[in-house]
Amino acid sequence: MQLNHKNITQSLLGASCTLLGSNVHAQKWDIDAAILYYGEPDRVQAIEAIVSGTKEYSTDHSLSLKVVVDSLTGASANGAIEQATPQTFTRPSGNGQYTVDANTTPLDDTFRDTRVQLSAQWTQPLNRQWVYSGGANVSREYDYQSIALNSSFSRYFNTKNTTLTLGASLSFDSVDPVGGRPVALSEMVVDSGQFNNENDFDTAFNLTRDIDSENRNTVDVIFGLTQVMSKRWITQFNLSLSDVDGYLNDPYKLFSTVNNQGEAISQRFESRPDTRFKQAIFAQSKYHFSRSILDASIRIADDDWDISSQTLDIKYRFLLNNNHYIQPRFRYYQQDEAFFYQPFLSVNSTQPDYISADYRIGRLNAYTIGLKYGFKNKKGNDYAVRLEYYTQTPENPGVILPEPLTNEAVFPSVDALILQFNYSF
Amino acid sequence: MRRLLFLFLLLNLGGCSQLGVHAWERGTLAKDDMALTADAVDLSLDDHIYFSKEGTSGGRGFAGGGCGCN
Numbered sequence: 001m002q003l004n005h006k007n008i009t010q011s012l013l014g015a016s017c018t019l020l021g022s023n024v025h026a027q028k029w030d031i032d033a034a035i036l037y038y039g040e041p042d043r044v045q046a047i048e049a050i051v052s053g054t055k056e057y058s059t060d061h062s063l064s065l066k067v068v069v070d071s072l073t074g075a076s077a078n079g080a081i082e083q084a085t086p087q088t089f090t091r092p093s094g095n096g097q098y099t100v101d102a103n104t105t106p107l108d109d110t111f112r113d114t115r116v117q118l119s120a121q122w123t124q125p126l127n128r129q130w131v132y133s134g135g136a137n138v139s140r141e142y143d144y145q146s147i148a149l150n151s152s153f154s155r156y157f158n159t160k161n162t163t164l165t166l167g168a169s170l171s172f173d174s175v176d177p178v179g180g181r182p183v184a185l186s187e188m189v190v191d192s193g194q195f196n197n198e199n200d201f202d203t204a205f206n207l208t209r210d211i212d213s214e215n216r217n218t219v220d221v222i223f224g225l226t227q228v229m230s231k232r233w234i235t236q237f238n239l240s241l242s243d244v245d246g247y248l249n250d251p252y253k254l255f256s257t258v259n260n261q262g263e264a265i266s267q268r269f270e271s272r273p274d275t276r277f278k279q280a281i282f283a284q285s286k287y288h289f290s291r292s293i294l295d296a297s298i299r300i301a302d303d304d305w306d307i308s309s310q311t312l313d314i315k316y317r318f319l320l321n322n323n324h325y326i327q328p329r330f331r332y333y334q335q336d337e338a339f340f341y342q343p344f345l346s347v348n349s350t351q352p353d354y355i356s357a358d359y360r361i362g363r364l365n366a367y368t369i370g371l372k373y374g375f376k377n378k379k380g381n382d383y384a385v386r387l388e389y390y391t392q393t394p395e396n397p398g399v400i401l402p403e404p405l406t407n408e409a410v411f412p413s414v415d416a417l418i419l420q421f422n423y424s425f
Numbered sequence: 426m427r428r429l430l431f432l433f434l435l436l437n438l439g440g441c442s443q444l445g446v447h448a449w450e451r452g453t454l455a456k457d458d459m460a461l462t463a464d465a466v467d468l469s470l471d472d473h474i475y476f477s478k479e480g481t482s483g484g485r486g487f488a489g490g491g492c493g494c495n
Contacts, residue, residue, distance in 0.1 A: 034466045038474060048473065050466055070473070150487060161445030169487040220487040226461065231450045236461050240483055282484035284461060288453050295463075299484040309481040317458060325458075335480050361480045372467075386467070392478065418474070422466060 029053045036420040043107065043414070044074040060131070061124040068117040075107035079253040079357040080267050081344045082106065082408040089267065090190050092252050093179040094205045097191065105412045108252060115141035121150075129156050133167075143251075146173040152222075165224040173216040177251035180209035184249060184271035185351065208269070214247030232289070238282040248272045255357035258344045262404035265347065270356040272340065278303040293317040307361060309335035315372075323376040329388065331368035337361065337397045343410055346402075359394040359411065366392040374422070382424035390416040 031053045038046040048070035056062045078089065080100075088099045091110050100106045121135030130153060137148040152167030175181070182188075186208040195201040222240045229235055249272050256264040280301035287294045295315040302308035310333070317327040338361040340354035370388030377383070394411040401410060446454075457463060468485065476482040 032466045034470065036470050048470060050469060052466055052469075066469075068469075068473075148487075158445050159448065167487070171487075220483065222487065228445055228451075228454060231446050232453050234454055234459065234461060238484060240487075242483060242487075278481070278483070280481070280484040284485070286459055286461060288456070288459055293458055297485070299481070301481045301484060303481075305480075307480040309479070311481070311484070319458075333475070333479060333481075338480065360478060364479075366479065390474070390478075414478075416478075420467070420470065422464075 027056045029055045030424070032422070032424045034420055034422045036418065038416060038418050040074070040414055040416045042075065044072055044076060044111065046070055046072045059125075062122075064119075064121040064123075064135075066117075066119040066121075068119075069115070071114045073112050075109040076111040076252070077359065077412075078106050078108040079255055079270065079359075080106040081256040081258060081264055081357070081405070081410060082412075083264055084404060084408065087264065088190055088192070089254075090188055090205070091179075092177065094202070094209075095179075103408060105409060111252075113141050113143070115139060115144075126153075130154070131156075137171075143177050144173065144175055146171055148172070148218075150220075161228040163224075163226040165222070165226070167222045167224070169218075169220040171218040171220070173218070173246070174213050175216060175247050175251065176213035180206075180211045181214060181247070181251055182249075182269035183208050183210060185268055185355075188254060188267040188269065190267075216244065216246035216248065218245075219243045233285070233287045235286075236282075236284045238280075240278075240280045240282065242276075242278040242280075244276040244278070246274060248274055248276060250356070250358055253356060253358045255342065255355055256344045257347060258402065258405070259347045260402055262402035262408075264344070268345075270358065271354050272356055273305065273354055276303055276305055291319050293319070305338040305340070305361070307335055307338050309333065325374055327372040327374075327386075329368065329370040329372065329386075331366075333366040335364055337363040341397065343396070343399055359392075362394050362411075363397045364392055364394040366390065368418075370418070380425075382422065384420075384422040386418070386420045386422075388418040390418060 031051065033051045036048045038044070038048070048068065050066065050068045052064065052066040054062055054064045080087065080089070082103065082105050085102050086099055087106060088097050089106065089108070090097055092108070098109055117137065117139040119135065119137045121133060123131065123133040125131050132153055134151045139146040148169055148171035150167065150169035152165055154163050154165040156163055189201065189204045189208055191201050195204065220240065220242045222238055224236060224238045226234070226236045249270055253270045254267045255270055257266045257268065259265050278301065280299055282297065282299045284297035295317070297313045299311040311331070313331045315327055315329045317325050319325050338356065340352065340356055341362045342355055343357050343362070345351065345355060368388055368390045370386055372384055372386035374382060374384030392414040394413065396411055453459060462468060472482070
């Protein structure tokens, strides 16, 4: 076919419309936006804003874009053990110190970061039975960056009542901590007047640091089954595997070496294995009663760090008149400790290759209770607010505490308030 | 908890005799509220909170990294 000027103009117009997503079949963007406040008394405060947009280009072809910005300030437990006397620590940067009062959980109050995350996801049918979805995710914060790619294929069976999905994700992360990476198991250098000058301190500090950044790569695979059970009931089952390889230490976490009198005689940087293999089973069921919806999910997970966990999450949405709803929520989480978790190291013990006093990989229970209220106006815009209370209760995994430490909060609980506003249009 | 999962699976299997519906019977399931990933923004924010505070992540979706989350 010979292309005349009109043909070319029309072709170019069509191509540009396709690129811009403005062909005649295109729908408008569906936007979901939310802002969340997360606050722990005397600890971390975070604000997180998220805007997510989805546009359908033709039947079941859709593009989703998401931007997340979060800002964190406040204090985070540094892993050292509470003492009956004040304790002084060097800031992660090596510039300055902070002192923790007696009988107070040691918190590093220099915790401050801003994270930006961008995500894109494309989904389209390949034919009447198969659907493909692929996406990318980029995240950047001061000391951490991540690039991730994902792909999944789904196949319908039984007139779309059954869907099997196989998905995989590759994530390439880079860790570049403030002040460099602490050498695992090295002792924190604290200037207590023993150095002649600043250069001597810097020399000692630098001996405990590796300057170059480190990588962390993750491969995730998920096998999922979605089943329509009845006109009111849908279920999902996922089996997921995750293989993490690289730098897995938390560079800001310490553990204390404690003598028989319960006194911390040194603070050292934690050491974790450089691989982790995780597996989880997840099941979810949603049932629509005449004026309410039950959404219940359960997750059972374990890994080769011996962290096994159970999670139960129940949301019950009461559908009120005029498109209003109210939704109570209860979540329960329980985990066992990693094999190398110790709240402190006793001087009577040999120093192991791997040790962490980070309570988040210790034995703990956590509960979330909350309430969400939302409504849809006549234009179809959704508004919602949710308020939740989250509490974590770390437990002693069976460690015998020296007598003086029984008066200290060795396993302090953490409480948090979560407040979120949603707007969709 | 494992017993709960077993009960959960058993309850699901109990519905097997009437598995699936015809296309014209999906009105209720097609409601936004009934999507398994309804309130996706909430799920995303929750993932970030619990990834930061607990030893386990993922299950519903990919468990992978994405933040330092100290």
